[in-house]
Amino acid sequence: MKPTFKGTSFSITRRRFLQSAGTTSTVIWLPGMAYAQALEDVQEKLTGVSKWDLDTPALCVDLDHMEHNFSRIRTTTDRNGIGFRPHAKTHKTPAIAELQIADGALGICTAKVGEAAAMIEHGIKKVLMTTCNVTTHKISLAMELCKRSDQFIQAVFQESNARDLSAAAQEAGVIADVVVDVDPGGHRTGIAPGKPALELAQLVDRLPGLRQRGLLCYDGRVQHEINASVRRSQSVQAMEPAADTLEKMRLSGLNTEIFSGGGTGTYNIDHEIPGFTDVQCGSYLFMDMQYLANESLSGDDSYTDFKPSLTVLTTVVNTHIDGMATTDAGQKSLTIHKPDPKVLGESGVSYRTWGDEFGRITYDEPTRTYQVGDKLEVIVPHCDPVVNLYDVMFATRNNRVEHVWPISARGDAQ
Amino acid sequence: MKPTFKGTSFSITRRRFLQSAGTTSTVIWLPGMAYAQALEDVQEKLTGVSKWDLDTPALCVDLDHMEHNFSRIRTTTDRNGIGFRPHAKTHKTPAIAELQIADGALGICTAKVGEAAAMIEHGIKKVLMTTCNVTTHKISLAMELCKRSDQFIQAVFQESNARDLSAAAQEAGVIADVVVDVDPGGHRTGIAPGKPALELAQLVDRLPGLRQRGLLCYDGRVQHEINASVRRSQSVQAMEPAADTLEKMRLSGLNTEIFSGGGTGTYNIDHEIPGFTDVQCGSYLFMDMQYLANESLSGDDSYTDFKPSLTVLTTVVNTHIDGMATTDAGQKSLTIHKPDPKVLGESGVSYRTWGDEFGRITYDEPTRTYQVGDKLEVIVPHCDPVVNLYDVMFATRNNRVEHVWPISARGDAQ
Numbered sequence: 001m002k003p004t005f006k007g008t009s010f011s012i013t014r015r016r017f018l019q020s021a022g023t024t025s026t027v028i029w030l031p032g033m034a035y036a037q038a039l040e041d042v043q044e045k046l047t048g049v050s051k052w053d054l055d056t057p058a059l060c061v062d063l064d065h066m067e068h069n070f071s072r073i074r075t076t077t078d079r080n081g082i083g084f085r086p087h088a089k090t091h092k093t094p095a096i097a098e099l100q101i102a103d104g105a106l107g108i109c110t111a112k113v114g115e116a117a118a119m120i121e122h123g124i125k126k127v128l129m130t131t132c133n134v135t136t137h138k139i140s141l142a143m144e145l146c147k148r149s150d151q152f153i154q155a156v157f158q159e160s161n162a163r164d165l166s167a168a169a170q171e172a173g174v175i176a177d178v179v180v181d182v183d184p185g186g187h188r189t190g191i192a193p194g195k196p197a198l199e200l201a202q203l204v205d206r207l208p209g210l211r212q213r214g215l216l217c218y219d220g221r222v223q224h225e226i227n228a229s230v231r232r233s234q235s236v237q238a239m240e241p242a243a244d245t246l247e248k249m250r251l252s253g254l255n256t257e258i259f260s261g262g263g264t265g266t267y268n269i270d271h272e273i274p275g276f277t278d279v280q281c282g283s284y285l286f287m288d289m290q291y292l293a294n295e296s297l298s299g300d301d302s303y304t305d306f307k308p309s310l311t312v313l314t315t316v317v318n319t320h321i322d323g324m325a326t327t328d329a330g331q332k333s334l335t336i337h338k339p340d341p342k343v344l345g346e347s348g349v350s351y352r353t354w355g356d357e358f359g360r361i362t363y364d365e366p367t368r369t370y371q372v373g374d375k376l377e378v379i380v381p382h383c384d385p386v387v388n389l390y391d392v393m394f395a396t397r398n399n400r401v402e403h404v405w406p407i408s409a410r411g412d413a414q
Numbered sequence: 415m416k417p418t419f420k421g422t423s424f425s426i427t428r429r430r431f432l433q434s435a436g437t438t439s440t441v442i443w444l445p446g447m448a449y450a451q452a453l454e455d456v457q458e459k460l461t462g463v464s465k466w467d468l469d470t471p472a473l474c475v476d477l478d479h480m481e482h483n484f485s486r487i488r489t490t491t492d493r494n495g496i497g498f499r500p501h502a503k504t505h506k507t508p509a510i511a512e513l514q515i516a517d518g519a520l521g522i523c524t525a526k527v528g529e530a531a532a533m534i535e536h537g538i539k540k541v542l543m544t545t546c547n548v549t550t551h552k553i554s555l556a557m558e559l560c561k562r563s564d565q566f567i568q569a570v571f572q573e574s575n576a577r578d579l580s581a582a583a584q585e586a587g588v589i590a591d592v593v594v595d596v597d598p599g600g601h602r603t604g605i606a607p608g609k610p611a612l613e614l615a616q617l618v619d620r621l622p623g624l625r626q627r628g629l630l631c632y633d634g635r636v637q638h639e640i641n642a643s644v645r646r647s648q649s650v651q652a653m654e655p656a657a658d659t660l661e662k663m664r665l666s667g668l669n670t671e672i673f674s675g676g677g678t679g680t681y682n683i684d685h686e687i688p689g690f691t692d693v694q695c696g697s698y699l700f701m702d703m704q705y706l707a708n709e710s711l712s713g714d715d716s717y718t719d720f721k722p723s724l725t726v727l728t729t730v731v732n733t734h735i736d737g738m739a740t741t742d743a744g745q746k747s748l749t750i751h752k753p754d755p756k757v758l759g760e761s762g763v764s765y766r767t768w769g770d771e772f773g774r775i776t777y778d779e780p781t782r783t784y785q786v787g788d789k790l791e792v793i794v795p796h797c798d799p800v801v802n803l804y805d806v807m808f809a810t811r812n813n814r815v816e817h818v819w820p821i822s823a824r825g826d827a828q
Contacts, residue, residue, distance in 0.1 A: 055551035057827050089771065111771045131742075131771065134731050134787050137469035157732070158786055187735045188772055220769055317548050318571070321601045328545075332802050333827045336750060355634055356798050357503065357525045357545065357827075358602055372572060373548050384770050388746050388803065391825050411805050411824075413471050413747045413771075 042392065043404045051396045052375055056315040057333040059390040060377075061286065063397045065309035069285045070103045072305055073267060077279060078104075080271035085109055085128060085260055087282030090384050092409035093393060094122035096285070101126065107151065109260075109280045113138045114412030116145055116152065122408060125149040128260060130216060130280065131189060132156050132181065138414070139164060143172035153213055153258070155181040157191040162204050169209030177211045178204050179258050182242040184219035193217075193241035198248045205254055214258030215249070217242035218280060223265030228295040235266045239273045246275040264306070268297055286310035288383040289339040308379045311344060312386070314359060316374040325370045327351075327359035329378070333389060334359065337381035344377045351378055456806065457818045465810045466789055470729040471747040473804040474791075475700065477811040479723035483699045484517045486719055487681060491693060492518075494685035499523055499542060499674055501696030504798050506823035507807060508536035510699070515540065521565065523674075523694045527552045528826030530559055530566065536822060539563040542674065544630060544694065545603060546570050546595065552828070553578060557586035567627055567672070569595040571605040576618050583623030591625045592618050593672050596656040598633035607631075607655035612662045619668055628672030629663070631656035632694060637679030642709040649680045653687045660689040678720070682711055700724035702797040703753040722793045725758060726800070728773060730788040739784045741765075741773035743792070747803060748773065751795035758791045765792055 051060055077084045086100045089111035097108045097119055107126025110116040116127045125148075132155045133142045145152045146169065156162045156178050169176040180201045183190030191197050197215065205212040219238045225231040239261065250256045262270035262279040270279045283291050287308040294303040314329035331353045334341055341351045341359070346367050354360040359378075361370065380386040387393070388410055395403040465474055491498045500514045503525035511522045511533055521540025524530040530541045539562075546569045547556045559566045560583065570576045570592050583590040594615045597604030605611050611629065619626040633652045639645035653675065664670045676684035676693040684693045697705050701722040708717040728743035745767045748755055755765045755773070760781055768774040773792075775784065794800040801807070802824055809817040 055549055055828050132731065135469055135729055158734075161786065183734070187732075187738070188740050188768055188774070189732055191734065315549055317546065318601075318603055320572075320597070320605065324601070326602050329827070331799055335799075354602055360602070372575070385745055385749075389825060389827070411803060413743070413803070414469050 039392070039404070039406055046394070046401050046404050049401050051313065051394060051399050051401060054313060054394060054401070056313045056375060057329040058313045058394055059387065059392070060311050060313060060394045060396050062309045062311070063395050063402060065307040066285050069287070069306045069309060070100070073279075073281055073284055074104050076268050077271075080268065082271045082276055083278035084267070085278045085280055086285070087111070087130070087263070087280045088115060088119060088409070090282035090286065090387065091393075092118070092387060092407045092412070093405050094119055094124055094408050095395075095403065095405045097122075097124045100285075106278050109282075110409075112412055112414060113141050113145070113154075114414045115409040117141060118409035118412055120145050120149050120152065126151045127153070128179070128216075128258075129154040130181070130218065130260075132158070132161055133165070134158075134161055139168045143168050143174055143176065146174040146176050147172065151177075153177040153179055155179055155189075155216060156200070156204060157181040157183075157189060159200060159203060162200060162207060162210065166207035166209035174209070175211050176209055177213050179213050179260070180204065180215045182215050182217040182245055184217050184238045184242060184261075186219060186221050188220070190217065193245045194248070197242075197245045198252065201249050201254050202252065212255050214256050214260070214277070215242060215246055216258070216260040216280075218261045218263070220263075223263045224290060224294065225265070226294055228297045228299075231265060231294070232269045232297065235262070235269050236272050239270075239276070243274045243276070250275075264291055265294055268305070283383050286383040286387075287379070288386075289342060289379055289381045290337070292379070293339060308344075310380055310383050310387070311377045312341070312380055314376050314378065316361075316370050316372055316376065317358070319370055319372055323364065324360060324362045326354065327361060327376060328357070329353070329359045330355050330357045332356045333386075334378070334380055335382065335385045335389070337385065339381060341378035341381055344379060346376075351376075453806070453818070453820055460808070460815050460818050463815050465727065465808060465813050465815060468727060468808060468815070470727045470789060471743040472727045472808055473801065473806070474725050474727060474808045474810050476723045476725070477809050477816060479721035480699050483701070483720045483723060484514070487693075487695055487698055488518050490682050491685075494682065496685045496690055497692035498681070499692045499694055500699070501525070501544070501677070501694045502529060502533060502823070504696035504700065504801065505807075506532070506801060506821045506826070507819050508533055508538055508822050509817065509819045511536075511538045514699075520692050523696075524823070526826055526828060527555050527559070527568075528828045529823040531555060532823035532826055534559050534563050534566065540565045541567070542593070542630075542672075543568040544595070544632065544674075546572070546575055547579070548572075548575055553582045557582050557588055557590065560588040560590050561586065565591075567591040567593055569593055569603075569630060570618065571595040571597070571603060571614070573614060573617055576614065576621060576624065580621035580623035588623070589625050590623055591627050593627050593674070594618065594629045596629050596631040596659055598631050598652045598656060598675075600633060600635050602634070604631065607659045608662070611656075611659045612666065615663050615668050616666065626669050628670050628674075628691070629656060629660055630672070630674040630694075632675045632677070634677075637677045638704060638708065639679070640708055642711045642713075645679060645708070646683045646711065649676070649683050650686050653684075653690070657688045657690070664689075678705055679708055682719070697797050700797040700801075701793070702800075703756060703793055703795045704751070706793070707753060722758075724794060724797050724801070725791045726755070726794055728790050728792065730775075730784050730786055730790065731772070733784055733786055737778065738774060738776045740768065741775060741790060742771070743767070743773045744769050744771045746770045747800075748792070748794055749796065749799045749803070751799065753795060755792035755795055758793060760790075765790075
């Protein structure tokens with residue numbers, strides 16, 4: 001049992017495989033690990049093709065819809081006098097982060113230090129990492145990132161962790177930018193608001209290796225509250241203690257330049273929180289069945305603020321039983337999150353995953369017939385974990401592939 | 415909006431990044447896309463370390479347990495006079511496929527042509543693809559694979575598909591090996607047993623581009639039937655029509671050398687089916703919470719036939735509320751499949767994922783205390799989709815890393 005694969009030969013083999021496949025037929029195989037050169041080949045061959053000619057399952061984003069969503073966030077936050085700092089844990093795609101920053105974002109957020117590293121490596125310097133780094137490996141990598149970007153900020157919510165970061169920063173010869181993560185009451189991450197948070201901010205301010213930049217507070221519980229007015233009141237209420245903490249920090253003479261939080265469900269609510277600076281919206285650019293279930297603040301039954309841009313293409317592979325058909329996108333392509341995927345542009349048909357590898361559509365009076373080889377397009381249940389299954393995303397406009405984007409931070413859960 | 419990333423420079427940047435990180439600290443960043451050279455670096459640096467020094471979340475396989483499971487399948491199928499053809503959709507790892515074949519497997523199965531391509535590219539030539547290729551892309555790739563391996567077999571369950579395959583094979587100048595997939599009554603894939611299946615097998619036998627090798631029949635419904643005697647009777651009963659079909663094929667003078675099916679839940683039952691040749695066990699080498707819920711045929715309440723070898727390591731990141739703690743392995747590291755993950759080696763503690771990025775342990779009277787930075791090891795809910803989230807797997811023995819295996823077919827859902 002010795003290691004079988006040597007990296008270099010592995011890479012060369014895969015490239016050769018793609019090339020020779022290309023000379024004898026139209027085969028383009030999207031490898032699970034999209035190696036650099038293979039990716040270039042795929043980009044060259046698939047840019048410009050109709051999305052309906054892509055093999056399936058394939059992850060697509062409609063650029064017109066995504067740009068509509070960009071515009072919606074920008075104009076709303078502009079009008080409300082706050083900024084937006086989109087969460088890249090959703091898309092994990094440097095090309096999209098670039099577009100978001102070009103569109104006026106203050107920077108991006110990441111959930112994990114591995115995502116931050118992938119973004120900074122691709123030239124996305126303005127990164128706020130919304131969780132804290134507690135392991136030796138992660139702290140070391142975070143200090144590397146401070147060297148590579150003077151706009152990398154990480155969260156902290158424990159005194160001992162703040163001391164560890166400061167010591168590591170001093171050893172690395174950097175000053176590490178830090179925001180204090182305040183628990184909104186969900187108890188998942190963050191320090192208790194009020195005195196504990198204030199004292200931690202004061203400690204961060206004193207520690208020689210750290211620069212105190214403000215606070216963050218994210219309440220994941222309220223984002224998917226369907227009732228819009230309940231969502232509004234619960235969110236503002238949950239954020240109140242953090243706002244009070246920010247005010248205490250200000251009165252203590254601490255830096256309060258950042259008060260980041262909120263998400264796609266509260267992007268047009270968060271400006272009501274005193275001192276709030278920017279919303280960490282993630283899903284807004286894609287949408288999914290979970291967010292579409294929200295009522296909009298303007299009274300719509302569905303979350304019509306944003307247009308669904310992210311879809312998975314799938315092919316019918318079996319139709320031998322009346323009223324149902326098997327497709328090729330199962331739980332490894334769509335996850336088992338709820339609500340179920342929705343078939344775009346058709347009515348009278350339901351989609352469910354059917355084990356890891358297959359999906360099933362069922363229909364009583366469908367608007368069309370289904371034949372083996374037919375392609376369908378579905379909206380995904382929950383965008384973040386679905387994106388995390390794919391190595392590339394096809395960015396389309398008018399159903400043509402404009403770009404093949406590598407999802408460079410896919411799998412970066414560390 | 416033009417493509418931003420050029421493959422080659424991307425690769426070089428990543429390599430440089432890893433190297434320079436290595437010179438200044440102990441940082442090893444496992445990139446989301448494990449490029450060849452980066453992988454080699456990681457293998458060099460992490461082979462031999464204690465698994466408890468790995469950063470988290472990390473996917474590990476205990477080699478002693480895996481080898482126990484190998485032995486269990488081999489000795490049981492030997493005794494029962496059938497073969498085993500493990501399903502690589504579970505592990506997606508060529509290094510493991512090699513070990514399975516060295517251990518006596520007839521070959522491996524794959525669910526998708528992309529997985530088959532990844533395996534054949536790595537020298538695993540004996541591949542039975544258990545689903546059919548209906549798109550132009552997949553048929554072309556399948557013919558490429560026929561050229562690269564004279565032991566690649568694919569499934570077919572439609573007459574038109576058989577004709578398409580034959581035409582493509584003739585155009586490519588190959589003979590494509592085919593088995594007929596028979597529907598066990600679940601209606602997901604396969605052709606109806608009896609006359610329809612027999613006629614399809616006869617057609618395959620006649621078509622100039624195809625070589626008829628036998629049939630497969632897989633009943634996913636019975637594998638997780640908890641009650642062992644129900645599982646036994648339901649499985650044998652569900653396979654009966656396929657067995658009758660095989661007998662009809664034999665009487666018609668057709669090749670019946672392959673009758674493949676079954677899985678980890680029926681590996682010691684399938685030999686009771688007349689004509690059955692080999693079991694497509696997938697999960698047996700890893701185990702997971704779903705299969706552990708099965709009763710064993712020998713009467714145990716749990717599926718003690720196989721030892722859990724696959725785990726995810728996770729780190730405690732928050733303990734500020736009594737009776738619970740937050741960990742760093744959420745739905746992007748463990749999925750939301752049920753039953754919930756189980757913490758190994760500890761009692762009185764429950765684990766649930768807590769959103770995409772975090773997990774939560776809760777405890778009343780735990781056997782230990784939990785501090786920020788502590789590492790835990792959990793058995794995963796359902797091994798296949800969890801493995802599909804990771805780029806590498808750490809193969810350990812006595813808690814030391816022996817190999818860092820690339821999960822080369824990860825994400826190959828096409």
